[in-house]
Amino acid sequence: xxxxxxxxxxxxxxxxxxxxxxxxxxxxxxxxxxxxxxxxxxxxxxxxxxxxxxxxxxxxxxxxxxxxxxxxxxxxxxxxxxxxxxxxxxxxxxxxxxxxxxxxxxxxxxxxxxxxxxxxxxxxxxxxxxxxxxxxx
Amino acid sequence: xxxxxxxxxxxxxxxxxxxxxxxxxxxxxxxxxxxxxxxxxxxxxxxxxxxxxxxxxxxxxxxxxxxxxxxxxxxxxxxxxxxxxxxxxxxxxxxxxxxxxxxxxxxxxxxxxxxxxxxxxxxxxxxxxxxxxxxxxxxxxxxxxxxxxxxxxxxxxxxxxxxxxxxxxxxxxxxxxxxxxxxxxxxxxxxxxxxxxxxxxxxxxxxxxxxxxxxxxxxxxxxxxxxxxxxxxxxxxxxxxxxxxxxxxxxxxxxxxxxxxxxxxxxxxxxxxxxxxxxxxxxxxxxxxxxxxxxxxxxxxxxxxxxxxxxxxxxxxxxxxxxxxxxx
Numbered sequence: 001x002x003x004x005x006x007x008x009x010x011x012x013x014x015x016x017x018x019x020x021x022x023x024x025x026x027x028x029x030x031x032x033x034x035x036x037x038x039x040x041x042x043x044x045x046x047x048x049x050x051x052x053x054x055x056x057x058x059x060x061x062x063x064x065x066x067x068x069x070x071x072x073x074x075x076x077x078x079x080x081x082x083x084x085x086x087x088x089x090x091x092x093x094x095x096x097x098x099x100x101x102x103x104x105x106x107x108x109x110x111x112x113x114x115x116x117x118x119x120x121x122x123x124x125x126x127x128x129x130x131x132x133x134x135x136x137x
Numbered sequence: 138x139x140x141x142x143x144x145x146x147x148x149x150x151x152x153x154x155x156x157x158x159x160x161x162x163x164x165x166x167x168x169x170x171x172x173x174x175x176x177x178x179x180x181x182x183x184x185x186x187x188x189x190x191x192x193x194x195x196x197x198x199x200x201x202x203x204x205x206x207x208x209x210x211x212x213x214x215x216x217x218x219x220x221x222x223x224x225x226x227x228x229x230x231x232x233x234x235x236x237x238x239x240x241x242x243x244x245x246x247x248x249x250x251x252x253x254x255x256x257x258x259x260x261x262x263x264x265x266x267x268x269x270x271x272x273x274x275x276x277x278x279x280x281x282x283x284x285x286x287x288x289x290x291x292x293x294x295x296x297x298x299x300x301x302x303x304x305x306x307x308x309x310x311x312x313x314x315x316x317x318x319x320x321x322x323x324x325x326x327x328x329x330x331x332x333x334x335x336x337x338x339x340x341x342x343x344x345x346x347x348x349x350x351x352x353x354x355x356x357x358x359x360x361x362x363x364x365x366x367x368x369x370x371x372x373x374x375x376x377x378x379x380x381x382x383x384x385x386x387x388x389x390x391x392x393x394x395x396x397x398x399x400x401x402x403x404x405x406x407x408x409x410x411x412x413x414x415x416x417x418x419x420x421x422x423x424x425x426x427x428x429x430x431x432x433x434x435x436x437x438x439x440x441x442x443x444x445x446x447x448x449x450x451x452x453x454x455x456x457x458x459x460x461x462x463x464x465x
Binding site: 007009010011012013014017027028029039040041042043044068069071073078080082 | 175178179181182185186188189192193284287382383384385386390391394395398401402405
């Protein structure tokens, strides 16, 4: 199977850049599975998991993203993530703790506080990280 | 003539000042590296961002996004001022502040109000002292800018821009041209200059912007950028051949989502650039302070020795005189 380049970049750093065999990303219109020679697409992303397989049968790497874009130009795949984390770098306990912290802050806010959206996103993000671990276990 | 003790005191004080400035110089040198690394880390995202924006912009014909539309007359401008939290960095802060101040008062003469968004404690002090209005301010973040700060500024200006509360957004910051030099830079954030990013079809304007911010990052970054640029070139060629992209959900939706992120990226880059510049400026300022202290302590030592020699000579003359008087 042929491989292609996959970059995952966040505003703060280049998270991942390798030759891979398969990538799946959470497109806003639905999950996108990408193999080599995929037709050129630019899509926005929603909260979800990016799975990357280096080889056809290898165990996928998982990244959690909150949103952003993916650009597939036929030769490589670039994921521009607003925020992304390699799931293996965060333990389920950490994810749970961060989620609990965000929930606590959310409950402390007033009903119509504009920051509520931010904490809701946080909670969803850490929940996703937690689930990624559960799926692997 | 000052007494020996006085001179010694001055020498000591100059020496201890020198120690401080030299330490600060070394600390700044170490921090330049860190700041530079951050710029390098952020460059791939910016490059990728510009690439996507280019390919989208080249294909989208009608630009109906409000962020692209220039308004006919400006009545209110948002001014983003990026300086540092700490002083002792030569003209680093005052250059930016003075330029921003001049700009604001010139606008006022023309009857244009300014919303001031300040990043860095020094800006806060300056504006409060002069009783200039402050709309938003950030402090204690200048040394280590976070994307969240850029996001907050971006969402504020975009929101105000779309709701017609402001008609233009400019940013003032120090661009770290290289490790030693900072250039005062004024850029327009909104409306996004269509010319600028259309021209980048050939990889010019925005590539230069990226180019320079990476240049700040000394040699290693420049190399990295060359790679990024080469990558960008090969992509745009591939892009040319590919002909078209599919857009999900739609081209407009992609563009509408991309532009705010582009604004955010530019602001974030300015913050990073300024952080690197701050350390560079501080190092330069502290280096010259250390040099001055060295020079001063040499001069003082000379004065001290002369005074001591003078005192000894006087004593000898007195002793000889006294002995001669006894003999006589």
